[in-house]
Amino acid sequence: MTTRTLQFKIYRYDPDQDQKPYMQDIAVEVDSTDRKLLDALVKLKAVDDSIAFRRSCREGVCGSDALNINGRNGLACLTDLGSFPDGKPIVLRPLPGLPIIRDLIVDMTQFFKQYHSIKPYLINNDPPPERERLQSPEDREELDGLYECILCACCSTSCPSFWWNPDKFVGPAGLLAAYRFIADTRDQATNERLDNLEDPYRLFRCHTIMNCVDVCPKGLNPTKAIGKIKDMMVKRAI
Amino acid sequence: MVNRKIVGAHYGLKDWLAQRVTGVVMVVFTLVVAAALLQGAGGSYDSWRAFMSAGLMRFATFLFIVSLCWHAWVGVRDIWMDYVQPAGIKLALHVLTLLALVGYAGWAAQIIWRL
Numbered sequence: 001m002t003t004r005t006l007q008f009k010i011y012r013y014d015p016d017q018d019q020k021p022y023m024q025d026i027a028v029e030v031d032s033t034d035r036k037l038l039d040a041l042v043k044l045k046a047v048d049d050s051i052a053f054r055r056s057c058r059e060g061v062c063g064s065d066a067l068n069i070n071g072r073n074g075l076a077c078l079t080d081l082g083s084f085p086d087g088k089p090i091v092l093r094p095l096p097g098l099p100i101i102r103d104l105i106v107d108m109t110q111f112f113k114q115y116h117s118i119k120p121y122l123i124n125n126d127p128p129p130e131r132e133r134l135q136s137p138e139d140r141e142e143l144d145g146l147y148e149c150i151l152c153a154c155c156s157t158s159c160p161s162f163w164w165n166p167d168k169f170v171g172p173a174g175l176l177a178a179y180r181f182i183a184d185t186r187d188q189a190t191n192e193r194l195d196n197l198e199d200p201y202r203l204f205r206c207h208t209i210m211n212c213v214d215v216c217p218k219g220l221n222p223t224k225a226i227g228k229i230k231d232m233m234v235k236r237a238i
Numbered sequence: 239m240v241n242r243k244i245v246g247a248h249y250g251l252k253d254w255l256a257q258r259v260t261g262v263v264m265v266v267f268t269l270v271v272a273a274a275l276l277q278g279a280g281g282s283y284d285s286w287r288a289f290m291s292a293g294l295m296r297f298a299t300f301l302f303i304v305s306l307c308w309h310a311w312v313g314v315r316d317i318w319m320d321y322v323q324p325a326g327i328k329l330a331l332h333v334l335t336l337l338a339l340v341g342y343a344g345w346a347a348q349i350i351w352r353l
Contacts, residue, residue, distance in 0.1 A: 164320040167243045196246075200319065204250035207316075233251045 007089040038076040053104040063152030073154035095157040118178040123189035146180035155212035161205040168201035172212035172222035179225035260305035267302040291353040
């Protein structure tokens, strides 16, 4: 089995012990069965067990191992080790713009607060039918590319508007989810949802720079969803 | 006053739309002026003055100036909203920006109709 040594530069900060954050140089040996960055991180943990990071499903579904990898947000479990150039250390930092709890673990409270603020659930006051609320295949199709979001926060934490106003701007992840319910023909709160977003901060902080689209590990397009919300607001206003 | 985060000013759409519409007005005006310059309207002071003082051109130039100021208002306020957090300073900057832009628009109108 062929092995190779990977060099890492990892952001370290333990608020109980460290005066300030620092970058730690550390090397780890990986073999050919280690495919993803997360595999290497798990081995790193064996070299230095004080390194803290989140992980769970290891297959791009839970969204817990989002990191800033060589300056770009992504999921450790979906990042191929083969994609890193040889001889250059892999720089790992926590997601930018959120408070650090420890090392690579960030406090996602603000991110989830914004997600909750758009009421991410179906609002329908009619009594539910015996089996299910039906949709035409065309109406259902509109939800493709919206419902797949895993809330890893790669997008929102790569968005400068979210960095400046995380308490007021909903952020790409929240707005994608907002459009998921605005677009749902079974939802009855469309107007209230649009009212909730018609604000210079909550929606219109988005200046279409598309960092969110660039980094989304699920290949989703929050910018397009935001554009559709704006379109609906224009149609509603004229 | 309790320190709560409050949003929901409900003018987001209007300003976003205004920024786009004024942008289009400025693009059209710029193309018209560029076309006129290519056809030699800027060849001499007299030809340039004749072009700019025509009734329709005065109207268009004024529309351009108003669009420019309105566009700048939305854009500059966006900068204050992002980078200035204390409400008092933010309000003062908003007012100063607005006053400056209104002043510029008035000054421009005076120049256009003095031609």
